[in-house]
Amino acid sequence: xxxxxxxxxxxTPSSGxxxxxxxxxxxxxxxxxxxxxxxxxxxxxxxxxxxxxxxHSFDLDWQDIQGKGRIYSYERPxxxxxxxxxxxxxxxxxxxELPAYGNIRMVGNLLGxxxxxxxxxxxxxxxxxxxxxANPPYTLVQWRRV
Amino acid sequence: MADRTLRGKTxxxxxxxxxxxxxxxxxxxxxxLALQAIVKACEDAGISPHEIDGFASYGNDRSDGPRLAAxxxxxxxxxxxxxxxxxGGGVCGAxxxxxxxxxxxxxxxxxxxxxxxxxxxxxxxxxxxxxxVMGDDAFLFPYGVMSPAQRFAMKITRFMHDHGIKQEALxxxxxxxxxxxxxxxxxxxxxxxxxEEKYDASRWIIEPFHHLYDCCQENDGxxxxxxxxxxxxxxxxxxxxxxxxxxxxGDHRSAAPVHNMPNxxxxxxxxxxxxxxxxxxxAPTDMGIVQCxxxxxxxxxxxxxxxxxxxxxAANEFLVKETLIVEGGRMPxxxxxxxxxxCYMHGLELVIESVxxxxxxxxxxxxxxxxxxxxxxxxxxxxxxxxxxxxxTL
Numbered sequence: 001x002x003x004x005x006x007x008x009x010x011x012t013p014s015s016g017x018x019x020x021x022x023x024x025x026x027x028x029x030x031x032x033x034x035x036x037x038x039x040x041x042x043x044x045x046x047x048x049x050x051x052x053x054x055x056h057s058f059d060l061d062w063q064d065i066q067g068k069g070r071i072y073s074y075e076r077p078x079x080x081x082x083x084x085x086x087x088x089x090x091x092x093x094x095x096x097e098l099p100a101y102g103n104i105r106m107v108g109n110l111l112g113x114x115x116x117x118x119x120x121x122x123x124x125x126x127x128x129x130x131x132x133x134a135n136p137p138y139t140l141v142q143w144r145r146v
Numbered sequence: 147m148a149d150r151t152l153r154g155k156t157x158x159x160x161x162x163x164x165x166x167x168x169x170x171x172x173x174x175x176x177x178x179l180a181l182q183a184i185v186k187a188c189e190d191a192g193i194s195p196h197e198i199d200g201f202a203s204y205g206n207d208r209s210d211g212p213r214l215a216a217x218x219x220x221x222x223x224x225x226x227x228x229x230x231x232x233x234g235g236g237v238c239g240a241x242x243x244x245x246x247x248x249x250x251x252x253x254x255x256x257x258x259x260x261x262x263x264x265x266x267x268x269x270x271x272x273x274x275x276x277x278x279v280m281g282d283d284a285f286l287f288p289y290g291v292m293s294p295a296q297r298f299a300m301k302i303t304r305f306m307h308d309h310g311i312k313q314e315a316l317x318x319x320x321x322x323x324x325x326x327x328x329x330x331x332x333x334x335x336x337x338x339x340x341x342e343e344k345y346d347a348s349r350w351i352i353e354p355f356h357h358l359y360d361c362c363q364e365n366d367g368x369x370x371x372x373x374x375x376x377x378x379x380x381x382x383x384x385x386x387x388x389x390x391x392x393x394x395x396g397d398h399r400s401a402a403p404v405h406n407m408p409n410x411x412x413x414x415x416x417x418x419x420x421x422x423x424x425x426x427x428x429a430p431t432d433m434g435i436v437q438c439x440x441x442x443x444x445x446x447x448x449x450x451x452x453x454x455x456x457x458x459x460a461a462n463e464f465l466v467k468e469t470l471i472v473e474g475g476r477m478p479x480x481x482x483x484x485x486x487x488x489c490y491m492h493g494l495e496l497v498i499e500s501v502x503x504x505x506x507x508x509x510x511x512x513x514x515x516x517x518x519x520x521x522x523x524x525x526x527x528x529x530x531x532x533x534x535x536x537x538x539t540l
Binding site: 010012016073074093 | 284304406
């Protein structure tokens with residue numbers, strides 16, 4: 001039984017040559033959820049940018065946050081678009097908004113029965129999904145109903 | 147300052163399309179398809195391809211302008227232009243960019259075109275992603291959010307939720323497109339009729355709201371339109387379709403990463419549509435011809451609402467086949483079959499159909515044919531819109 005929500009063989013995340021998202025991915029390896037907070041104006045920002053979109057400060061901090069949010073939207077793909085998903089069947093992706101952090105949103109899978117009802121507005125919490133044997137290792141952030 | 151507008155300054159004088167194919171079935175290469183479409187558009191306008199002096203395209207078209215200019219023996223290249231952004235968001239924008247070049251005297255005869263043979267390169271509906279992904283993709287692909295349908299579906303889910311719009315409204319859009327394709331000899335889905343039962347029984351691509359028939363095709367083909375100054379268009383072979391307005395863009399941070407655009411459940415026409423109507427000095431009620439890019443029917447729904455063509459509270463009642471077909475419908479939609487049923491020519495087939503409608507030569511001809519609106523590429527950023535008109539609208 002796999003410890004992963006989706007089959008192995010899907011594209012793996014990389015922070016890329018510019019390193020913009022590296023603090024996020026380093027954080028998930030440690031079981032921490034991190035997003036940007038502007039030291040200039042205090043705005044929460046996600047996804048990562050080099051500049052604060054509100055005050056244009058380049059002084060962006062990364063802060064550990066609580067992985068608690070609510071389902072803003074969802075989808076249940078049935079048709080596999082990647083060979084790793086052939087024969088897998090339906091799965092659920094959710095868009096989660098985090099009210100405590102300026103309503104920034106994160107994308108992940110909703111753990112559990114892929115055919116479960118997905119109520120918009122339902123509370124969810126983050127669950128870390130480590131891929132320790134990948135090269136390089138990485139950890140995804142998934143969500144489950146609370 | 148002189149009047150800063152495109153209104154009435156340019157016109158589409160020629161249109162050209164290749165045979166449209168299901169992906170993988172074109173016997174000709176993508177670049178050859180581009181040449182075929184451009185030569186046909188020139189023939190339609192009565193202009194020699196040597197006279198073209200500019201190229202405008204979008205969607206990262208692989209047939210680049212300078213190479214086309216060389217192949218066609220263009221005497222002097224004056225305008226070579228690519229619209230940023232993915233999907234068909236640039237379809238109207240490319241016509242607008244061509245018009246801007248012509249209106250300002252940068253060039254005199256610009257072709258706006260799209261060549262796309264998905265069977266020869268990557269299919270949009272399959273992920274060709276590498277083993278590792280970065281940027282925005284790193285936050286989406288590992289969760290199985292990869293294809294355009296998957297990247298946009300959650301916008302549609304939320305919009306339908308917020309406004310109480312039902313699947314049947316999307317079905318009405320699909321039925322109208324398939325209906326119009328049945329008379330169109332160049333429609334890939336001609337001969338493949340669609341009714342309510344077949345739609346309802348079709349498999350889920352993505353639940354909710356994306357049955358098979360809510361999703362565009364994947365095709366091979368090319369299409370082109372010739373843009374010239376309005377004065378010149380009057381003297382050419384065909385009745386001119388004047389460019390009355392064009393706009394492109396996105397609303398506040400609509401390209402924000404990881405689905406963090408403030409106005410999430412949107413086709414992103416909310417700010418753009420009023421600008422386009424203002425430039426044209428026309429209103430939604432003036433649009434007898436309505437062509438809306440279908441990547442997915444939910445995108446059409448949001449585009450129609452954000453262009454003021456349908457009120458959200460009226461969508462369930464209004465978006466039925468009977469309203470949207472040429473025969474007696476109050477708002478005929480995608481009268482050649484569109485991306486769903488004619489060809490996914492990245493929306494340029496919608497511009498070409500608008501020109502035919504204004505000329506009065508469409509297969510499914512509408513009666514109120516003086517003004518057409520085309521809406522391109524809902525949900526991406528930038529999107530673009532175009533209003534074309536007959537001489538009566540000038």
